[in-house]
Amino acid sequence: MSDAETPKSEVRDAGEAAERRNFYGRHKGKTLRSSQKDYLANDLELLRLKNVTAEENPERQILDMTQFAGKPVWLEIGFGGGEHLVHMAAANPQIHLIGCEPFVNGVAMLLGKIRAAGVSNLSIHPGDVRDLFDVLPDHVIEKAFLNYPDPWPKARHHRRRFVTQGYLTALHRVMRPGSEFRIATDIPDYVRQAHEEVPVAGFRLVKEAGEGQHWQDWISTRYEQKAFREGRLPHYLTWARD
Numbered sequence: 033m034s035d036a037e038t039p040k041s042e043v044r045d046a047g048e049a050a051e052r053r054n055f056y057g058r059h060k061g062k063t064l065r066s067s068q069k070d071y072l073a074n075d076l077e078l079l080r081l082k083n084v085t086a087e088e089n090p091e092r093q094i095l096d097m098t099q100f101a102g103k104p105v106w107l108e109i110g111f112g113g114g115e116h117l118v119h120m121a122a123a124n125p126q127i128h129l130i131g132c133e134p135f136v137n138g139v140a141m142l143l144g145k146i147r148a149a150g151v152s153n154l155s156i157h158p159g160d161v162r163d164l165f166d167v168l169p170d171h172v173i174e175k176a177f178l179n180y181p182d183p184w185p186k187a188r189h190h191r192r193r194f195v196t197q198g199y200l201t202a203l204h205r206v207m208r209p210g211s212e213f214r215i216a217t218d219i220p221d222y223v224r225q226a227h228e229e230v231p232v233a234g235f236r237l238v239k240e241a242g243e244g245q246h247w248q249d250w251i252s253t254r255y256e257q258k259a260f261r262e263g264r265l266p267h268y269l270t271w272a273r274d
């Protein structure tokens with residue numbers, strides 16, 4: 033069928049789906065150290081959450097949550113080097129954490145930290161969080177963390193930010209009513225956009241705090257340290273899912 037013959041609704045749906053799956057970040061960075069290659073070759077398969085990607089689960093069947101042995105499940109979006117994810121897993125053995133990160137160097141760094149900490153109450157999706165959203169049941173995430181999301185500073189790129197309706201409504205669907213969503217960022221304009229967009233998706237602001245007023249169980253991340261070095265200040269936003 034040519035474009036001219038395709039019904040308008042199908043054209044729109046296909047276009048929207050493609051746009052939703054555009055990923056503008058990096059998948060790879062510096063050459064991995066041999067120890068990191070070893071972690072990826074030997075540890076990732078055990079910790080990797082199965083049936084998340086369209087390749088592995090083309091029918092987009094919903095994940096079986098009994099694999100988490102009845103533990104509450106928390107989600108970290110874009111864990112970077114994994115310091116916050118491992119810290120939370122070690123501090124909360126009664127919880128199962130899922131971390132998503134498409135940047136392979138970050139995944140390798142996380143795997144090194146997992147070996148060092150000896151934690152096992154976490155799973156990794158080494159890819160886009162939207163693939164995970166597709167296959168999570170409703171209301172299963174008890175807490176979600178978005179630490180130093182990509183800032184996309186240019187105005188024409190603001191629609192790539194996580195704090196836009198495509199990401200936020202999917203997050204809202206998978207979170208339990210009343211559960212907590214935390215955002216840490218060093219970008220004032222990101223705070224502005226969060227205030228505009230996050231409530232529209234069904235979250236209520238509980239607390240906004242600044243430097244030195246982070247969450248009690250917070251651990252500073254690589255990006256937060258970079259922000260401090262470069263003279264930018266943190267903002268810590270806590271939301272409740274309606």
Ligand SMILES: C[S@@+](CC[C@H](N)C(=O)[O-])C[C@H]1O[C@@H](n2cnc3c(N)ncnc32)[C@H](O)[C@@H]1O
Nearest residue numbers: 110111112133135160161179180182253254255
């Ligand atoms: C600025 S870094 C911050 C990393 C870490 N949270 C920290 O505070 O150090 C943002 C991270 O989000 C990841 N990211 C971007 N888009 C993502 C997506 N759609 N799903 C999962 N992670 C994503 C990037 O790969 C990157 O590692």
